Amino acid sequence: MKEKLKEHIEKLIPITDDELSFVLSHFSLENYKKNDFLFQKGEKVKNCYFIISGLLKLVYDDHDGKQHIVSFAMEDWWESDFSAYFSETEAKMSLQCIEDTRVFSISFKNYEKVLTESPKMQQFFLKKSNLGHIASQNRVLSFLTSNAKERYEQLFQQYPILFQRVPKTLLASYLGVSRETLSRFYS
Amino acid sequence: MKEKLKEHIEKLIPITDDELSFVLSHFSLENYKKNDFLFQKGEKVKNCYFIISGLLKLVYDDHDGKQHIVSFAMEDWWESDFSAYFSETEAKMSLQCIEDTRVFSISFKNYEKVLTESPKMQQFFLKKSNLGHIASQNRVLSFLTSNAKERYEQLFQQYPILFQRVPKTLLASYLGVSRETLSRFYS
DNA sequence: TTGTAATAGTGATCTTTGTCACACAGATAT
DNA sequence: ATATCTGTGTGACAAAGATCACTATTACAA
Numbered sequence: 001m002k003e004k005l006k007e008h009i010e011k012l013i014p015i016t017d018d019e020l021s022f023v024l025s026h027f028s029l030e031n032y033k034k035n036d037f038l039f040q041k042g043e044k045v046k047n048c049y050f051i052i053s054g055l056l057k058l059v060y061d062d063h064d065g066k067q068h069i070v071s072f073a074m075e076d077w078w079e080s081d082f083s084a085y086f087s088e089t090e091a092k093m094s095l096q097c098i099e100d101t102r103v104f105s106i107s108f109k110n111y112e113k114v115l116t117e118s119p120k121m122q123q124f125f126l127k128k129s130n131l132g133h134i135a136s137q138n139r140v141l142s143f144l145t146s147n148a149k150e151r152y153e154q155l156f157q158q159y160p161i162l163f164q165r166v167p168k169t170l171l172a173s174y175l176g177v178s179r180e181t182l183s184r185f186y187s
Numbered sequence: 188m189k190e191k192l193k194e195h196i197e198k199l200i201p202i203t204d205d206e207l208s209f210v211l212s213h214f215s216l217e218n219y220k221k222n223d224f225l226f227q228k229g230e231k232v233k234n235c236y237f238i239i240s241g242l243l244k245l246v247y248d249d250h251d252g253k254q255h256i257v258s259f260a261m262e263d264w265w266e267s268d269f270s271a272y273f274s275e276t277e278a279k280m281s282l283q284c285i286e287d288t289r290v291f292s293i294s295f296k297n298y299e300k301v302l303t304e305s306p307k308m309q310q311f312f313l314k315k316s317n318l319g320h321i322a323s324q325n326r327v328l329s330f331l332t333s334n335a336k337e338r339y340e341q342l343f344q345q346y347p348i349l350f351q352r353v354p355k356t357l358l359a360s361y362l363g364v365s366r367e368t369l370s371r372f373y374s
Numbered sequence: 375t376t377g378t379a380a381t382a383g384t385g386a387t388c389t390t391t392g393t394c395a396c397a398c399a400g401a402t403a404t
Numbered sequence: 405a406t407a408t409c410t411g412t413g414t415g416a417c418a419a420a421g422a423t424c425a426c427t428a429t430t431a432c433a434a
Contacts, residue, residue: 060328068331070324083321086314115310122309123302127273129316134270136323137257141247143330144255144363148421167381176331178422183383335391354411365392370413381430392419401410 001029004052005104008076013124023121026110031102038095038103045084045091047105051077054101055165060093069174072098072162078128098166148177152185188216191239192291195263200311210308213297218289225282225290232271232278234292238264241288242352247280256361259285259349265315285353335364339372 005027006020015023027050032038039045041061056073058081070093073079081091088108106114115122142151152175156163162171172182192214193207202210214237219225226232228248243260245268257280260266268278275295293301302309329338339362343350349358359369 060332062332066332068328070328070331082317082324086317086321115313119306119309122306122313126302126309126313126316129313129320130269130273133316133320133323134273136320136327137269139327140323140330141255141257143327144257144360145247145249145253169381173331179382180384180423181421184421187383356411366412367393367414368391371391374413375434377432377434379430379432381428383428384426386425387423389422390420393417395415395417397413399410399412401408403408404406 001052001102004076005050008050009121009124012127013120015120015124019118019120023114023118024104026114027104027106029102030105031100032097033100034097036097036101038097039081039091040094041091043091044088045081046107048078048080048082048085048108048111049073049095049103049105051075051079052102052104054097054103055099056095056097056101057170058093058095067173068176069170072159072166072174074161078132098170143176148175148181149185151175152177152182188239188289191263192237195237196308196311199314200307202307202311206305206307210301210305211291213301214291214293216289217292218287219284220287221284223284223288225284226268226278227281228278230278231275232268233294235265235267235269235272235295235298236260236282236290236292238262238266239289239291241284241290242286243282243284243288244357245280245282254360255363256357259346259353259361261348265319285357330363335362335368336372338362339364339369 002020002024005024006015009015009020009023029052032054038047038049038056051073053075056079058070058073058079060068060070062068071079073095079095081093081095083089084091084093085108115125142154146154152171155171155175168182169179172179175182189207189211192211193202196202196207196210216239219241225234225236225243238260240262243266245257245260245266247255247257249255258266260282266282268280268282270276271278271280272295302312329341333341339358342358342362355369356366359366362369
């Protein structure tokens with residue numbers, strides 16, 4: 001468990017065991033069951049999560065009650081409603097388990113503490129944030145350059161595992177296409 | 188000019204004049220004319236830019252030769268092909284002036300130097316990166332939840348100034364809609 | 375075990391958006 | 405001054421995708 005986070009951090013920044021235990025002391029280990037919410041729309045978002053195992057969806061509910069999946073979060077991902085987390089306000093999205101899930105959770109206060117006391121972790125979070133920004137920009141790009149079928153094929157190439165773990169209906173609402181249209185792409 | 192960058196930084200992090208001059212010594216002031224490229228697809232991306240005045244487009248050219256606008260960059264914005272900049276590789280996008288433009292430019296080496304020697308600037312860039320990530324995610328969300336006309340209206344609400352400074356053809360390619368369809372939205 | 379969700383596939387039809395063709399105005403260069 | 409390029413609007417038609425209706429299968433809870 002601790003190893004998982006250590007390996008994850010060391011992909012970007014080398015870190016000693018001492019530093020790691022300092023960092024870990026600011027996280028708490030939490031377990032959730034399928035369909036549990038880590039937070040819901042309208043609630044204050046107190047935590048950011050590192051996913052140790054399991055699978056989640058970050059969902060936006062529009063005015064018609066339709067669900068839109070902003071992202072799937074898997075092992076080794078960080079997830080939250082970052083807008084709400086960093087500004088300590090109410091979530092406009094919900095984070096819900098698709099499978100039983102285990103996470104390390106960090107409060108905003110602790111996040112700030114880790115940042116100020118560990119330059120390495122600040123470097124780590126900066127790199128991580130840059131990568132997140134780039135990933136979102138690439139997703140924008142796929143909406144600009146590709147039609148629904150192409151986006152489906154790109155997703156299949158990038159995360160084939162999702163097609164085994166996630167109902168097609170959810171994939172559709174991640175791709176921005178109706179479930180019927182998605183279904184016709186592979187029939 | 189220096190004032191502009193100082194005010195910009197201080198929106199997120201207080202900074203002394205000494206720190207500012209240290210930071211500024213790592214930037215260089217550059218001027219470009221309408222249609223000039225700051226970098227083009229395929230070139231190494233050596234710099235990241237803070238825009239003092241003017242207007243730019245970050246463009247992705249697809250295999251059919253169609254242009255897609257990933258973002259417009261205005262006064263007070265930071266822009267680059269961040270994926271290429273941070274990994275010191277070739278641009279997959281181009282950055283081109285829509286108007287005459289004045290920027291502060293910072294090389295990747297200098298960026299890293301500023302980060303390691305100024306904790307405040309590291310804080311600043313972290314916050315900035317988080318905001319960039321959130322903005323991109325919101326753009327994804329608008330593709331998921333809204334049709335072309337709604338996206339057009341959202342853009343008009345958020346950046347009315349663009350509609351005076353940018354040809355409709357470019358707005359269309361930012362919104363992910365054909366120029367003809369865009370034209371029909373307000374006629 | 376039986377009834378109820380949730381998931382998935384598919385035909386028919388409607389709506390949105392893209393593409394092609396053309397006209398025209400304004401800017402810019404020679 | 406005139407030719408050329410850019411930007412824009414619009415009609416006609418084609419294509420992509422959404423919606424609605426119905427069916428079937430599987431998973432799961434009482």
